[in-house]
Amino acid sequence: MTHPTDIHASSALPRRRTRLAVSERQLAVARHLVLMGFALVVLFPFFWIVSAAFKTQIDLLVGKVFFTPHLDGFLDVMFDKTSDFARNFANSMVIGLISTFLVLIVSTLAAFSLYRLQWPAWVLHSILGWSVIFHLVPPITLAGAWFSMFRSVGLDNSYAGIILAHTTLHLPMALWMMGVFVRDVPKELVEAAQIDGAKVPDILWHVVLPIVRPGLAATGILTFIFSWNEFPVALVLSQRQTATVPLGIGKYAQENTIAFTEMAAASTLSIIPAFLLLLFAQRFIVRGLTSGAVK
């Protein structure tokens, strides 16, 4: 009785399996097409900007696809006497590095204190809540107030002013990120250190910091890139001597002319630090450093 159905079942099974295999391959192809589409959307502007940087203004404006590459844009941006770009670059470096350093110190100390030093819950929640609210406020609404405050204490058009502003702006994000990393440090490690004789600074320095190093790298890179890209606050707080890279790029769009090739060349150059930073720090952003600590 069962024989005919058995045969049916056994012959149906492989057929279904082949059909499945085909549809899986189709799915993979479709998935890759979608991903390639995304990659194109993300990478095309880069490609366009970089290729524009190598064109002459005329090639660019007539929309030439095939062209003889020129370095004029780069040379103008870097070496022309009227160009401030080298200075902008140095300003951005100084402001980015120092504000990132300050952000990392404050956010790490704050995260360690909030998550590992047994504060009442309301302290933790109100500080984190306030930092979110602050983060949601558009920076430009603060820039005006900062400008008049800094001017009255003589910090306008100074590194210190922009560094303070960038530190304040990027602290909430860094606090949240470092909070996640510090919370991931097993509580028992802190307790073991306490019993081993460590005081609070020892615990932070010898136990927590080495473990959250990947977190410091990730947070530091993001903070630096945010500072590097920040436009409105830097625009309000700086003048020619302290202008940062985004302001320098923006300046190529003048009222009467837009220096497209210089703008493209400056943009291309401005990508380099973030790119190098990511390449260099990628190996630090590896999870799993805590494996073997507990369990």
Added chain:
Amino acid sequence: MADVRLDGLSKSFGKLDVIKDISLEIEDGEFVVLIGPSGCGKSTLLRMIAGLESISSGRLDIGGLPMNDVPSRDRGISMVFQSYALYPHMNTADNMSFSLRLAGEDVATRLGKVARAAETLGLEPYLDRLPKQLSGGQRQRVAMGRAIVRKPEVFLFDEPLSNLDAKLRVKMRAELKELHQKLKTTTIYVTHDQVEAMTLADRIVVLRDGEIEQIGTPLELYDNPAKAFVGSFLGSPTMNLLDLEVSAEDTAMARFSDGDAIRLALPATPGRATVGIRPECFTLRSADAPGALRAEVVVVEPTGASTELLVRKAGQNITVLTHERLNTRPGDNVWLVPDVDRVHTFNDDAAA
């Protein structure tokens, strides 16, 4: 080395009392095991002694000195955590010498102490490995090494073997016992495993709901449990707890619902009684005898060295452990003669 004295120790989290008025004296060099079901407060009590939890009320002395408000690092204790809590970025030697480094000892002294501890624990080949490069048992040993290099007054262990597999657990248990015999340091050890408690302890403290149920040497607790809870918690297979009736006419007998009776070691108050008999405290007979209880065999489990029988008597299950080789089968009748001296009557139920 030091004695540890707990005097009316209590701990509350808000309105919840986790530890209720615990008093206990632990002598210098003694190995005391705190045991109880999960949530009984044994780990909390240990953490209070360690200084990782504050003490709500009561007094804690270590080595005759009040410790209530002394930070962990100054209590002269070492602790081994269930999760080992090794510093993941430090190798074995650095993990073990971290406390010495914090105490400001110079490199040569540190190395010497670490080398001696490593020798005791067989860790010499692994001194420059990171925790993630060690097996579970090796990590366990490093955690112990970290505890012993400090030469503490008191060792605290929080379920240190529960992350190991069964075989390794037995091995490490023996090593722990040997270590204690060698170092003779006062030790407080928390576990929920009654075999660890029985084999390691000089004295066992049984906890339930934040209170001490009974304190005694392992065999005292095994032979004379004060409560059904203690009786059923220690020993494997578990103690049989029978729900019987003591009549007013004869308070030395406890009856099953089918009329058969067990003679009690001491007269009991009339009414329902919980009677505890350990599985090995029965003599098996294949025919009726005076004082014997007829029961039906349900399951036979031979393990080679012994045989465990599950029998049913008047609707109640009884486990019997015997070292005889039996050829009974499920459905057969057997006659059980309980050892009168080892029949316990309890007035609590063992809701463990």
